[in-house]
Amino acid sequence: MEKFLDHTKDLDNNQSEQQRLEGQHEVILHAMGGKPLYAPIDLSKPNLRILDSGGANGRWIRDLRASLLPAQHQYVCTDVVPSIFPDNPPDDTSYVVQDIRNPWPFEMQGSFDLVHERFVIPGAAPGSPEPIVARLRGLLKPGGWIQLVEMDFPANEKNPPAFEMFFGIMRWVLEVGMGGTYGTKLKGWMREAGLKNVEDTEIFIPLGETIGDKSLKQKSIQSPCAAIAPIMAVVRGMHHPFKEEDLDTLEARMRKELNEVGAYGQCRVVWGQK
Numbered sequence: 001m002e003k004f005l006d007h008t009k010d011l012d013n014n015q016s017e018q019q020r021l022e023g024q025h026e027v028i029l030h031a032m033g034g035k036p037l038y039a040p041i042d043l044s045k046p047n048l049r050i051l052d053s054g055g056a057n058g059r060w061i062r063d064l065r066a067s068l069l070p071a072q073h074q075y076v077c078t079d080v081v082p083s084i085f086p087d088n089p090p091d092d093t094s095y096v097v098q099d100i101r102n103p104w105p106f107e108m109q110g111s112f113d114l115v116h117e118r119f120v121i122p123g124a125a126p127g128s129p130e131p132i133v134a135r136l137r138g139l140l141k142p143g144g145w146i147q148l149v150e151m152d153f154p155a156n157e158k159n160p161p162a163f164e165m166f167f168g169i170m171r172w173v174l175e176v177g178m179g180g181t182y183g184t185k186l187k188g189w190m191r192e193a194g195l196k197n198v199e200d201t202e203i204f205i206p207l208g209e210t211i212g213d214k215s216l217k218q219k220s221i222q223s224p225c226a227a228i229a230p231i232m233a234v235v236r237g238m239h240h241p242f243k244e245e246d247l248d249t250l251e252a253r254m255r256k257e258l259n260e261v262g263a264y265g266q267c268r269v270v271w272g273q274k
Helices: 002-012 015-031 059-068 130-138 161-174 182-192 214-225 228-236 244-260
Strands: 049-053 074-079 093-097 112-118 140-152 196-207 263-273
Touching (some): 059 074, 130 140, 130 182, 140 182, 161 228, 182 196, 182 263, 196 214, 214 244, 228 244
Parallel strands (some): 049 074, 049 112, 074 093, 112 140
Antiparallel strands (some): 196 263
């Protein structure tokens, strides 16, 4: 993850990454039917503590907070790179530097009613995700809820070839430690961590020409395509099996495919209770 964010910071001080994160949030929210939260927590209760782990620029928290006003809660957003945190957050929202691979501060243990994490667990590679899930459980109050949203990268012959190559690269990058289809393992990891009432659902994410809301078409293309350059920077730092010319042209080929025929990504939403 540091290599990915080092690339985007060196490129333009994370401005393009900020735009990608905003578009990605809107596209995922559309795919989830406009529901940012599937975990059945009662958000009408006052004074809840809500954590977004690996929340980057805090867009998920900002949207959730806006939907709940004037309800009064305390929000915490953590990430490993503070340069993407927004300036001057509201008094009820704090941004904290925290690496998911490290133990959480003592004062956070058992302090949250809700813990949310989206597209973060691959940042643990090449380590194992199970300790990360267990540490997130430790942040919950009794009866609190966790919701994890993570990508799946299964082979799909209906998707166009450049997009499938991108998925294949992601499976290869993630194979050490958690496996390229790690999303299917999340439910088991949460149960092993001692969570109860664990449920999950699969979400198909239309991209490009396949998306129903045409106002999101370009955002749905930019979201995966803008991630290609930093991911290729990571791949090129490894002993990889891919042809360099294929890596060089992947972004352009994928943009063309998504504009003309579209594709479908996949993610898995898993939630459980302490």
